[in-house]
Amino acid sequence: MIFLQSDFVLFTFLCVVSLLAVADGTFTTNPNEQVTKEGGSAYFFCIFEEDLGDGMELAWLRSGIRISNIYNEVIPNVVDDPSRYTIESAENRYGLSIRHIKRSDATEYACAVYNSNIETKKAEAAVLIVNEIPQKPVCLIVDDSYTEGTEATIKCRVENTNPPATVKWKIGNEILNTDEMEETGKSEWKYYTYKFWPSYNDNRATYTCQVTTEADENFVDNCTTGAINVLYKPRVNIQESATINEGQEAVIFCEADANPEALTYSWTFEPQIPEDKIRLENNNKILRILNPTKNLNQTKVICTSRNKVGYASAYVNLVIRSPQLKTYNTGSVYDPALSDNQVNEDQGLAFTVPLILALAGGCSVLFLFLLLIPICYIHMFGRKSVMTPDGRIIAQPDIYFEPRDRIMPPLPGLPDGLTWVRSVGVQVPGEAESESSFYAEISGSRKSACSAYGSYTGYGTYGRRSTYI
Known part of the structure; x- marks a missing residue:
């Protein structure tokens, strides 16, 4: 019984030695390290120096796991999407192609010799490095609105990739200072922030987060914050009428640019103007000063506008001049009571509405008179047509x-x-x-x-x- 067991062990040892006898060859070429971008392709190959004997085959390993069979096909369910892999064999050269590289493909690849499904020789493994392309960034606005003069922060969320993405905050073509902020602990996201103190000029402005990467020099992606809502107090502007003559009504307009819209308008005067000389219209935006007198000259008129952010004012000084007698081209004497129908000292007769209508009527009559001259001539001296009682025209001879x-x-x-x-x-x-x-x-x-x-x-x-x- 002991003899039989020793014979069996010896027989098994001889079989293994015979099976491994052809595995003494070496790989003269090992796969090389590959670096490619996500979505690209990679190619590995190895060369075995001796011919393979019966029952021996070359196979590819991925992360130490065999992924190809004796027919040089990828074994199903071993890799993700086997159609991306192609295996080629020519004499002692053994190649592996991978298309549409994914991040999960970043691992070790090696080729080995198998005899009856037993690995007998293995080449040195090569690493596939996949440069990752960032996903689309996301722009975040910390607050729905920002008040003028207070600190505001906007963020750009970008995928944490290898190599890291390059991120820039921009407004138009201007590049802004950008700070990188990574969440505590290992995270797949990074946040790039921009801090500023907005003014009313920043209202409705749009900021852009631009992302590029070393993995692909042609890659550019971005996101925008949309229109920033900046709250600011009114910017007041006064539009006054032309130079005011004494006794002529003064009209002053007050306008305000504000966010939110201005709620109130109020007027003050230095020195004070009697209330019976003041009229307010259009939600107090229009001020009328009735029959201003010379004593109101250089009076400061102040318009103040308010909203929930604050208030602001603007002012104008009244300039009132006394009427003066003026001689016109017609020789008439200037009458203050008719000042609206007369012109200044550099002009002649004023073109009032009645005068314009009179000139238009005269021109029309003259035009009609000139038009009637050829009509009358043709009617009096032109050849007359003779008609029969039934309406037919009798031709007139030339002689x-x-x-x-x-x-x-x-x-x-x-x-x-x-x-x-x-x-x-x-x-x-x-x-x-x-x-x-x-x-x-x-x-x-x-x-x-x-x-x-x-x-x-x-x-x-x-x-x-x-x-x-």
């Missing part, structure tokens, strides 16, 4: 004859008695040429009759033809 009869007194050399004369006027187109003129021929008998009783004189178509009988 027509107009006979005219009259009795001529006795002429010397003619028989005594009155002479009847017929004149014929001929109208022809203006473009007719003299060569186209014609003369009416009188028959021989007619000529004889004319010779017996008088004479005949004829003119071309551009003159007159007269026959004396």
Whole structure:
């Protein structure tokens, strides 16, 4: 029985020695360390110096765990998303490609020789370093609103990555001082703060947190705070009317820019102005001083506006001048009672509303008169259309004859008695040429009759033809 057990042990030892006999070769090339960014890719390979014997195979290890089988395929359920891994084998070269790198891929990778699923030789492991890309930052506003002159803080929450992100607070293109603040203990987030003392100019301003990283020089991401709400007391501005003449009503406007909106407006005077000379309108924003007199000259008029943050004032000094007699181009004398309808000493007659209307009416009449001249000319001297009772227009010829009869007194050399004369006027187109003129021929008998009783004189178509009988 003891002999049998010793034989079995010896047999087992010989089998193991025979199995490990081909594992005496070495890896001439080990995988190299890889550094890549999140979302990138990595490639490892190793070279074994001897051919593999029967039953021997190369396999890839991830964190010391075998991830490939004899068919150079990734073993399911061993790695996250096996489709990202590709294994290639060419002679003694054994490669491993990984796409779409994740942070969880940052670990050790090695290749090894297996004989009947037993690891017999292992190459040195290589580390995959994954540079992490920060997630989108988040801008935080500590308070809903900030009061002017008090400290305000805004925060930017950025993922704690390797390598650390670069964070800048900006307003427009201006880079602001940024402080880094990490939560106590190990945290996946870091907070980058900016502290400032806002003024009314910061109201509705937008601050931007910009994030970049060494892992990807093209990576830029940011977030914004939105419009900052800054509460501030009123900024008061007074708009006064033009120079005031004595007796002329003064109108003064008071405006205030405030957040929240100004609640009240009030007026004070130094020295005091009688209440019967003051009128307030539009929630006290408009002040009217009625019939100001010379004694109000240089009076300080103060407008004060308030909101829940505080109050502020602005003032203006009244300038009241006495009316003066002025001579205008028309020779009229300045009348203070008509000062609103007259102009200053550098101008002539004032263009009042009645005067403007009178000038407009005169221009209209003149225009109509000039328009009627060509209309009347066309109507009087133009060719008139002749119409039949049923409304048809009778065409008028370009050439027509107009006979005219009259009795001529006795002429010397003619028989005594009155002479009847017929004149014929001929109208022809203006473009007719003299060569186209014609003369009416009188028959021989007619000529004889004319010779017996008088004479005949004829003119071309551009003159007159007269026959004396």
